[in-house]
Amino acid sequence: MNFIEDLKWRGALNQITDEKGLLDAMASGKIGAYVGTDPTADSLHLGHLIPFMVLKRFQNAGGKAVIIIGGATGAIGDPRPTTERQLLTQEQLVENEKGITAQVTKLFGDNDTRIVNNNDWLGKLTLTDFLRDYGKLFSINVMLKKDVVASRLETGISFTEFTYQVLQGIDFHELWRREDVKLQIGGSDQWGNITSGIDLIHSLEGNAAKAFGLTIPLMTDSTGKKFGKSEGNAIWLDPEKTSPYTFYQFWLNQNDADVVKYLKYFTFLNSEEIDALAKAIDTNPGAREAQRRLAQEVTKFVHGQAAVDDAEQLSKALFSGDVATLSAAQIADAFGGVPSFDITAESKNIIDFLVDGGVDQSKRQAREDVNNGAITINGEKVTDVATEISPSAHYDGKFVLVRRGKKRYFLGKVQ
Numbered sequence: 368m369n370f371i372e373d374l375k376w377r378g379a380l381n382q383i384t385d386e387k388g389l390l391d392a393m394a395s396g397k398i399g400a401y402v403g404t405d406p407t408a409d410s411l412h413l414g415h416l417i418p419f420m421v422l423k424r425f426q427n428a429g430g431k432a433v434i435i436i437g438g439a440t441g442a443i444g445d446p447r448p449t450t451e452r453q454l455l456t457q458e459q460l461v462e463n464e465k466g467i468t469a470q471v472t473k474l475f476g477d478n479d480t481r482i483v484n485n486n487d488w489l490g491k492l493t494l495t496d497f498l499r500d501y502g503k504l505f506s507i508n509v510m511l512k513k514d515v516v517a518s519r520l521e522t523g524i525s526f527t528e529f530t531y532q533v534l535q536g537i538d539f540h541e542l543w544r545r546e547d548v549k550l551q552i553g554g555s556d557q558w559g560n561i562t563s564g565i566d567l568i569h570s571l572e573g574n575a576a577k578a579f580g581l582t583i584p585l586m587t588d589s590t591g592k593k594f595g596k597s598e599g600n601a602i603w604l605d606p607e608k609t610s611p612y613t614f615y616q617f618w619l620n621q622n623d624a625d626v627v628k629y630l631k632y633f634t635f636l637n638s639e640e641i642d643a644l645a646k647a648i649d650t651n652p653g654a655r656e657a658q659r660r661l662a663q664e665v666t667k668f669v670h671g672q673a674a675v676d677d678a679e680q681l682s683k684a685l686f687s688g689d690v691a692t693l694s695a696a697q698i699a700d701a702f703g704g705v706p707s708f709d710i711t712a713e714s715k716n717i718i719d720f721l722v723d724g725g726v727d728q729s730k731r732q733a734r735e736d737v738n739n740g741a742i743t744i745n746g747e748k749v750t751d752v753a754t755e756i757s758p759s760a761h762y763d764g765k766f767v768l769v770r771r772g773k774k775r776y777f778l779g780k781v782q
Contacts, residue, residue: 369390369428370390370393370424370425370428370430371383371386371389371390373424373428374421374424374581376631376638377631377632378584378628378631378632379420379421379424379583379584379631379632380581380583380584381555381558381582381583381584382555382558382580382581382582383579383580383581383582384561384562384565384579384580384581385579388577388579389549389550389579389581392549392577392579393428393429393430397429397430397431397479397547398430398431398547398548398549398550399430399431399432399433399481399542399546399547399548399549399550400422400425400430400431400432400433400548400549400550400551400552401422401432401433401434401435401538401539401542401546401548401550401551401552402418402419402421402422402433402434402435402551402552402553403434403435403437403440403485403535403538403551403553404434404435404436404437404467404471405437405440405441406436406437406438406441406455406460406463406464406466406467407441407455407463408463409462409463409465409466409467409605410466410467410470410603410604410605410608411467411470411471411603411604411605412601412602412603412604413594413601413602413604414594414601415604416604416633416669417554417583417586417594417632418552418553418554418583419434419471419474420632420633421552421581421583422434422475422552423474423475424635425550425552426475426479426480427635430479430550431479431480431481431546431547431548432475432479432480432481433480433481433482433483433542433546433548434471434475434480434481434482434483435483435484435485435538435542436464436467436468436471436482436483436484436485437484437485437486438460438464438484438485438486438487438490439484439485439486439489439490439534440485440489440531440534440535440538441455441460441463441464442454442455442457442460442486443527443528443530443531443534464484466605468482470604470605473669474668474669481546483542483545483546485534485538485541488537488541489534489537489538492537497533501533501536501537501567502533504566504567504570504571505532505533505536505563505567509563510529510532510563512559513532513559513560513563514556514558514559515556515559516529516532516559531560532559532560532563533563535560535561535563535564536560536563536564536566536567537564537567538564539551539561539564539565539567539568539578540564540567540568540571540572543568543572543576543578549577549578549579550578550579550580550581551564551565551578551579551580551581552581552582552583553580553581553582553583554582554583554585555582555583555584555585557582558580558582561580561581561582562580564578564580565578565579565580586632588621588622588624588625589622589624589625602614602617604669606670606674610700611666611670611674611675611677611678612677612678612681612682612697612700612701613700614665614666614669614670614674614678615662615663615666615674615675615678615679615682616662616678616682617662618633618658618661618662618665618666619655619658619659619661619662619682620658621658621661623648623652623657626644626648626657626658626661627641627644627645627648627657629661630644630657630660630661630664633661633664633665633668634660634661634664634665634668635664635668636660636664644656644657644660645657662675662678663675663679666678677697681693681697681700681701684697685701688743688746688770689746690745690746690768691745691746691747691761692746693762694762694763695762695763695765695766698762698765698766698768698778699765699766702766702768702776702778703778705776705777705778706725706776706777706778707777707778707779707780708723708724708725708777708778708779708780709779709780709782710723710724710758710767710779710780710781710782711758711781711782712758712759712764712781713758714755714756714757714758715755715756716752716753716754716755716756717733717737717742717744717749717751717752717753717754717755717756718730718733718734718737718752720756720767720779721733721736721737721742721769724769724777724779725777726742726769726771726777727771734752736771737749737750737751737752737754738750738752741771741772742769742770742771743769743770744756744767744768744769745760745761745762745767745768746768758779758781764781765780765781766778766779766780766781767779767781
């Protein structure tokens with residue numbers, strides 16, 4: 368399959384301006400495609416990964432991947448459907464640019480990749496240059512009909528947001544001129560901005576100039592919920608914000624109804640491999656083979672094979688209950704969400720430890736739990752009420768992990 372056929376098969380194509388023209392341009396030589404992202408945070412999240420996956424496929428098909436880090440547009444903020452974005456300080460933008468640049472570099476590598484900042488050209492425009500060279504080429508009547516603008520007319524939209532599509536059009540033309548970028552890739556809500564950029568290129572370079580746009584469908588799960596959220600929290604690509612284990616678990620926990628769609632979209636597996644995994648869902652859904660392969664592939668792409676190995680080791684240890692072999696970092700990662708309590712570094716009798724930590728409500732209950740073998744400390748069952756708990760014994764002296772019964776975990780954190 369060619370680039371476009373592959374996108375169609377994967378469910379990753381919403382609209383395209385000229386399918387044949389794009390394929391002809393790709394066949395005639397190495398051309399560039401770009402995705403832009405504004406540094407509104409210091410990390411990308413899964414929502415950003417959606418267009419980047421298409422850009423990566425374009426790169427794998429022989430094209431050059433160009434990524435704009437919007438130092439200038441990020442200072443303004445693209446129009447949102449409801450309210451205007453909060454403006455960031457220059458210091459925040461610079462820090463965010465550093466984090467995103469490092470992540471994008473890891474995803475795309477150095478070969479056939481260019482990372483640029485639109486502040487390099489937009490930051491040099493004077494107001495009169497902007498109005499004279501670009502403003503006269505944009506029709507207010509047309510701009511008002513763009514989806515995001517039209518949706519804000521009743522509640523109000525600032526002139527700053529209104530002109531964002533002009534700036535995005537300038538970006539496309541600059542990359543067309545500087546980097547031989549012929550294709551812009553974006554979400555379905557970017558169609559109007561993308562076509563504005565194509566119109567600008569034709570106005571400045573002539574109608575024969577080759578420029579194309581491609582958008583991606585809105586990504587939702589089988590219930591219609593927007594993809595990329597986990598209990599209302601974004602899944603970040605920064606391992607400090609979302610650990611590789613949590614990232615791995617996000618993919619591992621996908622529903623059978625969604626996993627094939629995500630395998631097609633977020634992995635580079637071919638049709639034969641994905642068809643085999645789809646059959647495995649029908650024949651042995653309990654094995655979750657498709658989910659495991661999805662988690663492996665996406666975690667490897669974002670964080671590397673070592674992160675996959677670490678996540679699977681942690682998962683295996685948690686399933687078997689063999690938590691004594693885990694590192695302090697793994698304990699913090701896997702049990703960060705369980706009930707926790709503060710402890711000191713001094714040793715304490717098991718009964719007092721359980722009561723003071725809120726694991727048991729009374730010493731009588733604590734003694735019963737210990738005598739009945741219901742208490743496990745750092746992966747080892749405790750049955751002697753005289754046992755002393757030494758926080759320094761495991762996990763670099765930072766944690767004491769308590770399990771009461773089969774499933775209830777508590778984490779003592781050394782202060």
